Amino acid sequence: MLFGRRKPGYTTTVDASADPEQVVLDLQKAEMAAKKKPKAEVFDINAASETARRLKETGSTFDGAAAKAGEDVIAVVERETGELAAKQAAENASAPAETPAEAAPDTDSTAKPELLDFLAAAPEAENDPYADQPTQTAPELPELTPAQELAGYIRSRSAAAQVTSHALLVTEVENADELLAQMPQDPQCEDIVARAGAKDTYYYSNANMSDNYAMIAQLIEDEDLCAMFAEMVRFNARIYPSATPLRYFRRSPYGLSPEEVEQTWKAMQGKPEFSDIEELTNNQNERFLFSTQYLTRRYAKAISDVDEWTD
Missing domain, CATH: 1.10.10 (Arc Repressor Mutant, subunit A)
Structure with missing residues (x-):
């Protein structure tokens, strides 16, 4: 008995004692195997790159003639690499042996120098703006005259919102009238102003007190x-x-x-x-x-x- 679909030119006889379903499966597998074609060899780009590199290192003049003759490319490369290695071994054998100092580089001399050692060995910079500069001392201020010292006292009171009465100066300062008479001729005392009040004359610094406020302070001092x-x-x-x-x-x-x-x-x-x-x-x-x-x-x-x- 035949199982499955009959195709033109295809005839087969099946044993009646066999399992029908198993027979059908076997036939289908056989058909699928007949339809499959052998796959083409996959091009390995890594292998090709390695082959090219080795050809370049060996200096081979391989131009495909060996491949045409049926020789494998890898085999050609390996053969030429072996020949080159043998040639280099012969040259090394004829050359004089190197001393250990020549053969091994000095790791200490080729190592990077430490930063502090490098800075210590570096030459000093030229035209250093801070090198060898003479030490400059602040100029000494001229000594104040007694009149200028008295003007400083009046300024300090003006900064504290106080006018200074003539009676206070005569009590506190020796030769006050003489020093007050010297102030108009001294440029360092030109900010000292005198204001006449009802009871006394008052002095203030117009650098530290306005004229209007001095007027009010004078009126208050007059009581x-x-x-x-x-x-x-x-x-x-x-x-x-x-x-x-x-x-x-x-x-x-x-x-x-x-x-x-x-x-x-x-x-x-x-x-x-x-x-x-x-x-x-x-x-x-x-x-x-x-x-x-x-x-x-x-x-x-x-x-x-x-x-x-x-x-």
Whole structure:
């Protein structure tokens, strides 16, 4: 009995006692084996590269003639490599033997030098800007004259927001008047200014204190509160212009209490030298003093009022 599909020109007889399924499998395997073709030899690029390298090292002039003659390329390379090795061995045998010192390089001499050894052996740099420079000492400052020393004392007090009275200088410094007379002719003392007060003459440095602050400090040193009030009210009206609130004298550097402010203002009223000083109240019920020498009442009131509207 035949199993499987019959093909043209293909006939086979199967033993009836065999397993039908096994027979079919064997037939299919036979057909698949008949269809397979032998694979072409795979080109090995690594082997080819190695062969080319060896040809180059041996200096072979192999041009394919041996391959045409049926000799293997690898065999040719191996043969020529062997011949070259034999030739080099013969040359080495005829040459004189090398001494151990010539044969083995000195590893110590070829090793890299240590950094510190290299720097120690390096030649010194030329044109070193810091080499052999003479030591320079700071120039000695000229010795101060007694007048300049006194000017330094006045400057230190001005830096502390204090004017220096003539009475203090006479008490503290010997020949104070003579030294003070030398200051206008000394360029190192040109910042020392004298200001006459009601009770004394006061000195200050305009490099450390403004003229306006010196005026206030002088008024405080005079301890004449009425004159101080009048002077500051006139100053503010003339310079800014503005009226002066009474609370202004409670601030630094005056530092008066509310009672001292009220007593001073009452003492000023009725005295002819303070007749230009008047009082007004702005729209916030705050009290101000102004000088009629520089401001009218209407103008002083206008600049003292607080705007109650905004755009």
